[in-house]
Amino acid sequence: MKNSDRFIQNPAPGTRILMFRGDTCTFILSLPHPQKGSAWLRTNIGHAKTARREIITEVENNRPPLGRDWFDLSMKRIDNQSFKITVPLCEVGHFEGKCFFLPKGETRPIWPEGPNVVINVEPADTCCSNIIYNAFVRQFGPNKSGDFFQDADENLIQSLDKSGYTVIPPSGTFRDLIKELDFIIGELGCRVIQLLPIHPTPTTYARMGRFGSPYAALSFTAVDSALAEFDSRATPLEQFIELVDAIHERHASIFIDIAINHTGWAAGLHETHPQWLVRDSDGKIEVPGAWGVVWADLTRLDYTKQDLWEYMADVFITWCRRGVDGFRCDAGYMIPVSAWRYMVARVREQYPDTIFILEGLGGKISVSRDILNRANFNWAYSELFQNYNRNQIEDYLPGANEISASDGIAVHFAETHDNLRLAERSKEFARMRTALCALCSSQGGFGFANGVEWYATEKINVHGASSLNWGSKTNQVKYIRRLNTLLKIHPAFHDHTELKMLQKGEGNHLALLRHHLPSGKKLLILTNLDDKKETLGAWDSQQTGMSELSLTDLISGKRVTITEFHEEFSYLLDPGEVLCLTDDPLDMDPILEAESRVLLYPERIKEQRIRAKTLDIYRCYKGVQDLDTLDPDEMARKFTKNPVEFCRSLNPFSDESRIITWHWPRDIRREVMIPPDHFLMVRADISFRARIMDKDRCLAQEESLPCSDGSFFALFTPMHPTGTLASCTLKISVYTPGETQHVEGPLFFLPRAKDATVKQIFDRADLSDRSLHMLGTNGRGGMLRAFVSWGELSSRYDAFLAANIDDKIPEDRWI
Structure with a gap:
């Protein structure tokens, strides 16, 4: 193989790019001087099924992968030194590619220096507003608003505990959560309902806490009956399907949290597959942990056993079959990349748009990148929620943005079940952190735990059922609705947006520029990270390209007057204040119009899904090839107008x-x-x-x-x-x-x-088959249909001559 640093490829070798189904990717190869010959793109784009099959057969049949997904595409010469190709991205998956030049009369290609370009292609409907509401079903029960647990009851319960009784209070149910979906999806504007684990949990043996932890699963495919009402017409699983249907009806998605690194004690796998438990040299079952904490109610599974990989792949597929759209993979970094690679490939064979979210908190960034790329995960937990001051965020956020642009979306959760409630510190702090995570997100990758909207102060305890402060008169419901509407409507929160930090001077503040490249639309996000003190937010006006001194805040709708000193702009921010500034006051109109609608489905997602479908149709007829001058947006318009005529x-x-x-x-x-x-x-x-x-x-x-x-x-x-x-x-x-x-x-x-084959010779044994018929048709609606056993009648359709006299549809025949 011959390499040359004088051959220039765009995108540059080694680049990693995050794109979406329905996008196109253009490669350009530039030669150092005019030269005869041809240029090619070597890639596996468009051959995801072949790649997955090789991953699967390597595990199941011990067959080494042969790279059958790789092939060469001819590039078009655009001048005497340049070649170009634009390929459609029709499949979800991890792809690579690199250009090479083949001089005329030679057989040895010349490659640009550097590794392959990596393209991670995501589902079309994740190009924006990936807004997650993290719901703990148990908390939607009688303590949802607080005051259910009384001191007198607690004294009685403790006395029963001492006597060896098991006391478990009533839990919230799937149907309780269904009742709140119009609020969560319709009023708040969330697009994903992510459930903490819903598996059966320990109730007596090795139970920790009052309820037991949902992460101590006793079965990975069963539903905890405590989350269902007793109903002779619907099993707990069927009531879960009711929740799935109710979420899908509102054009939202449902994710479930699943912790396949471990089980609870006395789980079903302990009986059916004891060999999958990790034990030390003394035979003691290993207990997992993280951050110096031992999770004593859990038992670690052994992922050196490849038959465990196959079992877990079937678990994921089972939930997909039940309608689940994605999975939060708890402690996913503890599982080998090779195991994830196999399991994800198995799932994507049947359900390619399934979302896998890596909970990699506590693991290495390099491991998270590897899982997002090689294992083909989609999203990962951002650690913005545990970075608080300006220095911390300046160090962390650029790296998170780079991961979101190349490997997989880093979702900014304002609050999770692992950290303290934001409102415990102050309402201003909760409000500021919620806005910060939303407005700094990539492709609207923003999430929060149930109760954030009500300023809940009781930490989520996975062994209990703390209050959500539900229905509190003091809340940030309208505030979160405005934030989510921005993520859905404004182009600067969609794909193809660049993020750049511009804060200057001192003070605990941030200035983030969001620039949507296709439309040129820009927003400036100003945040005072201090919820106690004012601070002067300052930034370089030249880098924003926003020279107006009167800007509109899209959160409050108010006009904001900026102070100018030389080329530096500034604004005095109140404690915990967050502004989303635009120099176009007309930006406010579509936001207000969108908020007047219920269950808003983002127009940007609809556009991307239609683009993806038109490219699917194109690929059916043309295969994977250069789109050349074809315009996918124009194709999408024609398809929308008349899908049949487009085909x-x-x-x-x-x-x-x-x-x-x-x-x-x-x-x-x-x-x-x-x-x-x-x-x-x-x-x-x-x-x-x-x-x-x-x-x-x-x-x-x-x-x-x-x-x-x-x-x-x-x-x-x-x-x-x-x-x-x-x-x-x-x-x-x-x-x-x-x-x-x-x-x-x-x-x-x-x-x-x-x-097609037709059997023409029948022996005596065949003739004893009473289902054999003779059929004759004339292509004009007439037919003969009779038993081989002549004279017998088994149906009203048996006839020597029958005719359909309707010229439009098949109908009962006249005999």
Whole structure:
């Protein structure tokens, strides 16, 4: 291999880039002087399925990976020294690429110096407003507003404890949380509900605390019955599915916290797979811990055992099948990258848009980067929540921003169950830290624990059920709604935004410039990190490009007058004050309009999802190749206007759209046949989610998109045909008002004509099969259908001659 530092590649070798499904990536190779020859991009972009299959077979079949996902794409010469290629990003995954030049008449390529470019592609609907509400279901019970636990009761409980009794107070339930979703998703504006673990917890043996810790799971696939109401019509798991449906109905996502590094004592795995427990030389089961704390109610699992990897992959897939959209992986840094790589690949084979969040607090940054890249995690916990003053944040935030731009989004949680409540210090402090984490986020990666909105002061105790201060008259509900609306609406909080810290002078303050590159829109975030004292916030005006001395604060809506001294601007900030400043007063209008709507779905996400779908369709016909002059945004506009005509326009073989349409509810009982190379379009008057299932295996999953006429549709790209008829099931969840309808319909994916076979010779044993029929058709709605056992009638469709006289749809035949 020949390298040359005189060959210049853009993006530069070694660059890591975070992008989203529906984006495109352009590579340019520049030669040091005019030269004849060809340029190529060597990459695995577009071959995620092949890459995943190699990862899986290496573990399950001990087959070394052969790199079958790599291939070369021809680059277009744009002048006598430059080549260019633009490739569509249609799959979620970790990809790499590098350009090379092949001089005319030679077989040895010339490569630019440096390693491959890395492109981490995320789901289309995570390009902005990734706003997480962290809910502990247990806390939505009788102590939600406080004052449930009385001193007199506590004295009685302690006396029972001393007598050996087990006393566990009532818990919040899934249905309790469902009642608050309109507030959490609709009023606060959160888009992700992330649950602390919902698995069964110890109640007697090795129980810690009053309730037991949800992180001490007794089963990774079961639901804690304490989180369900006793209802003879619905099991605890079915009540969890009710919660899943209610969240999806509101166009939000549900994540669950899962701690696969360990189990609780007497977990089911102790009985079924005792060999998976880590023991010392004396046979003592190892107890995990972190930060010098031993978690005595937990037992460590041994990830040197690869059959444990396979078991845990099945656990994740089980929850995906139940409708879970993502996982917070507690203490994920304690599990080998190779194990995560396998488990994530297994999940993405069936559910590629699943979000994996790394809780890497306490682990090395290098390990977190490795898990985000090689293991293909999506997000990681930011540590901004434990950096408080200017010096700490100046040291930490640039690195977090760089990770968000290259490896995976670093989500800024204002508060988690691991740290003290912000409002315990002061309401001003809670308000400032909440705004800081939201307004410094990348792609709106912002989260907070339940109760932050109510200024809750009792620390979340995973062994108990502390108060959320729910319904307090003093709260920051409207404040958080405004912050979340900004994250959804303003382009400077979306993808393709640069973040730069600009604070100058002294004082415990920050000045952060947000610059949305495609639109040029800018915002300046000013924060007084001191909740007790005023401070003079100062910044370099030239670096902001905002020269006006009167700016608009998008949080309060007020006009702010800036002081100028030479080229330095300043503003005196009140204790704990946070401003989101724009030099365009019209920025306020869309924010106010958005706040007048309920359950706002970000327009930016809809745009990205449509772009991703149009590129999917393009790839079906063209494969992975240079888009050249094609404009994905123009393609998306045509697709939105008429999806059927768009598909027809890309079909290079005929004038057909090659779309088979399935209508809800009229096609529930119809057996739908789908020829090779045909799309399946599902349509309904209301929003839905749909899956194509082969028994328990998910072949494809789609969330509906809105049509211009107010209805909804989902478009499945063609399945790879097999040599025989493939019988599958369409599972659809339709979000009808008041109750989600789960329906199923049969699908038959037909083989190619050359692969179809017809049995022509039957022996005597075959003739005894009473299901054998003769079928003859004339292609015009007429048919003959009769038993091989001539003269027998088993159905009203048996006839010597039957005809369908409806010229539009299949219907009962006239005999």
